Amino acid sequence: xREIFQQELEQVADDLAAMASLVxxxxxxxxxxxxxxxxxxxxxxxxxxxxxxxxxxxxxxxCVTLLARQQPVATDLRVVVSAMRMSSTIERMGxxxxxxxxxxxxxxxxxxxxxxxxxLFRSIADATNAVASDVVDLLESRxxxxxxxxxADDDELDRLHQETFRIILSPSADATAFTPQQxxxxxxxxRYFERFGDHGTSVARRILFLVTGETVSSTAGVR
Amino acid sequence: xREIFQQELEQVADDLAAMASLVxxxxxxxxxxxxxxxxxxxxxxxxxxxxxxxxxxxxxxxCVTLLARQQPVATDLRVVVSAMRMSSTIERMGxxxxxxxxxxxxxxxxxxxxxxxxxLFRSIADATNAVASDVVDLLESRxxxxxxxxxADDDELDRLHQETFRIILSPSADATAFTPQQxxxxxxxxRYFERFGDHGTSVARRILFLVTGETVSSTAGVR
Numbered sequence: 001x002r003e004i005f006q007q008e009l010e011q012v013a014d015d016l017a018a019m020a021s022l023v024x025x026x027x028x029x030x031x032x033x034x035x036x037x038x039x040x041x042x043x044x045x046x047x048x049x050x051x052x053x054x055x056x057x058x059x060x061x062x063c064v065t066l067l068a069r070q071q072p073v074a075t076d077l078r079v080v081v082s083a084m085r086m087s088s089t090i091e092r093m094g095x096x097x098x099x100x101x102x103x104x105x106x107x108x109x110x111x112x113x114x115x116x117x118x119x120l121f122r123s124i125a126d127a128t129n130a131v132a133s134d135v136v137d138l139l140e141s142r143x144x145x146x147x148x149x150x151x152a153d154d155d156e157l158d159r160l161h162q163e164t165f166r167i168i169l170s171p172s173a174d175a176t177a178f179t180p181q182q183x184x185x186x187x188x189x190x191r192y193f194e195r196f197g198d199h200g201t202s203v204a205r206r207i208l209f210l211v212t213g214e215t216v217s218s219t220a221g222v223r
Numbered sequence: 224x225r226e227i228f229q230q231e232l233e234q235v236a237d238d239l240a241a242m243a244s245l246v247x248x249x250x251x252x253x254x255x256x257x258x259x260x261x262x263x264x265x266x267x268x269x270x271x272x273x274x275x276x277x278x279x280x281x282x283x284x285x286c287v288t289l290l291a292r293q294q295p296v297a298t299d300l301r302v303v304v305s306a307m308r309m310s311s312t313i314e315r316m317g318x319x320x321x322x323x324x325x326x327x328x329x330x331x332x333x334x335x336x337x338x339x340x341x342x343l344f345r346s347i348a349d350a351t352n353a354v355a356s357d358v359v360d361l362l363e364s365r366x367x368x369x370x371x372x373x374x375a376d377d378d379e380l381d382r383l384h385q386e387t388f389r390i391i392l393s394p395s396a397d398a399t400a401f402t403p404q405q406x407x408x409x410x411x412x413x414r415y416f417e418r419f420g421d422h423g424t425s426v427a428r429r430i431l432f433l434v435t436g437e438t439v440s441s442t443a444g445v446r
Contacts, residue, residue, distance in 0.1 A: 064300065188410060
């Protein structure tokens, strides 16, 4: 019974890692599409999001089956419940990559980002892709240091997100520096990237809790 | 054992309804604060969000305890798992009400919404408050018709959300009709209201599934 439980739990862990890996690719491709006006790549990200959704459904069903058949308690129970929560968080990260790809697609053949905003968003994309990569590694390694690094990346992302408003609202910037469409896109893109980081922190918190029993406030770093 | 399970489950259901009720009040107050520049009310919404977070922690702990002690299977298990998911969704709805209150507070003593956008946002607020109210009633009644009404309200909200972009981007509108800050605020407010509706639909889907066994796609109506 115990052995079956461990095997099934490993399958869940593998599927979560597979989801995170698809999300990492989705975010890398979404940001590439955003900076290079690559319509095909944007459409690929949008299309492939279904795979992440399907994996989530699978993880959730496996977890419910595990709960019903194995009736885990204590740490085992916590691991299953955490897996369900992380699957929904990671699925959401995939949605955000898809939203970014949708904006890239919607502005094609023009770039969504005006030149003035591009350097900042390159930094944001780097921090976001770092979160996406670290979440994959974290799910595999359960390394506490890595969990803290995700949270630090997310803090940096929050800081960069605030910069997006500074760029839009800077009184030194000409009022007509950006078109309304560009302001909408910068605002939404900033929000999507920032939320992606929040979700990364949420995964990091759950892993930390599983490994150390240390609770990090559910609102820490999460907007 | 069975009787204790039912009692504990009722407590969870009561707490979920209490969360939804606090969220309904939060959204009503946030929208009032938005339209009347009521700084005190905006701050009350922001402050009170902690209560919703605390209730969520309580629901989640109760559910884990229920799973460990009662080891429910079949429908009972599904009810507990759904409760955990709904608690996180409802908590998120509270966050969105708080975000709306934060924008109202941030622009005080000015209105966040320019006169040109106010009528549309009054319609959006009405549809959103209808979702918030219906979710409270739905958690109490588990009425299938009500679940469908929430989803219809959310469809209307999605339609109104698209209108926000029309207002911002209308070529007939003077490019300087809105300040950059106003465009940012309209964009974010639109997004917050729209997400609130999505989460309402998510609760409606879960209730529908519990009552009828009918699965509504996890992505239907959810952005």
